[in-house]
Amino acid sequence: MNQVLLIDDDVELVGMFREYLEQEGFRVSCAHDGEAGAREALSGRSAIAVLDVMMPHMNGLETLRRIRARSHMPVLMLTGRGDDTDRILGLELGADDYVTKPCTPRELTARIRAILRRTNAPRGDGDGITISVGKLSMQPAQRRASWDGATLELTSTEFNLLEVLARNAGRPVSKNDLSEQGLGRPMARFDRNIDVHLSSLRHKLGTLADGRSCLQTVYRLGYQLIRD
Template sequence: MKRVLVVDDDPTVSEVVAGYLDRAGFAVDVAADGPTAVAQAARRTPDLVVLDLMLPGMDGLEVCRRIRATGPLPVIMLTARGDEEDRILGLEVGADDYVTKPFSPRELVLRVESVLRRSGASTAARAGTARTWLRSGPLALDPTARRATRSGVELALTIREFDLLEFFIRHPGRATSREQLMQQVWGWEFGDLSTVTVHVRRLREKVENDPARPRLISTVWGVGYRFDPPGDQEAEAGDDR
């Protein structure tokens, strides 16, 4: 049974969310403030955290930073704010998903299940012996163990960043819209497209030599993004000569 830690200072929200998660087959812990959430996560590590952005004692951004400092842990953020800057802040500290209040508890359960399915892939596959690495220039991905390296150095990727990089490496040279990425990587038919934008920006910061001038993950204006394998870039440079 997967364990979910629900962190919200509104007892009604916590009760409703916990009830829906319980009926969906999850074990649920509840915390009403930031320090309690950090302590509970340290005492009994959850499989996922549903985390409100506005909390007494310590805001959700700081809670997210602290609980993820000890290792990868899926986080879905909740907030009553609709401002795009707040959504981006949540994603930039490592949240894997973002739901704005008021929200449908059923939708939240689906988001929890989606994130856990992806994060659980590594655990389920570690027992296998056969490993197939995906490689593109200095980048290497092990989809089985969900490990990624750049020039042999381990990359600290969130669940969605890993999924996004895997998609790009599997589809080199293909221009893909943000809507298509949301469907293919997130598994959503609709959602806030700024989520895709922020994750692409964060991924560039980890895989590009110069994130301000990306060469691996290019923006295709009016379309979306394209992954250009390093070998292709060298060939193009050669053609120019």
């Protein structure tokens, strides 16, 4: 699927993004308020939603809550340059990534491609296997994960990051490597994206026999999934 849903009340900006994305081979649908955007996102017609935080009536964060209550589709947030609180809250609510406004259509398109490339990456024969680390089980080809037999409800980015950690279980993985392999882009300076996603994963994963989280921070090295 290459259908992109743009949710933003700025009609002129949406028109510019739409024109560029269509020139790049995407099909585009648009919604100019949160209610309509959430409804269209949940229709299943789009591969990814681009969602602006600042909208009247129902803002982007509430729209994201509605989408995440029923769908794990990738969501890319558009945030203001100084809106660190909204940015972190959006990631905590399940956004896959964010782009800071003002941004160019080229930058937005590159970020969309990075997310979809990881989400829809073709799987080779070797990826038909199950990755098992303690009570964690992952089937990359089906993009399914479970802990002690119970299904894990993960966003596309959380799945990507957990897969990278599972394939490197017992070894620390740097934040930059996680960003490159899990988000498809280098980590920007002062970027807290990886930290927020990993915090969410900690809450969703179970604990080891001694009560510790199986996902550990390794000082100055990154994150590590511990083998139980």
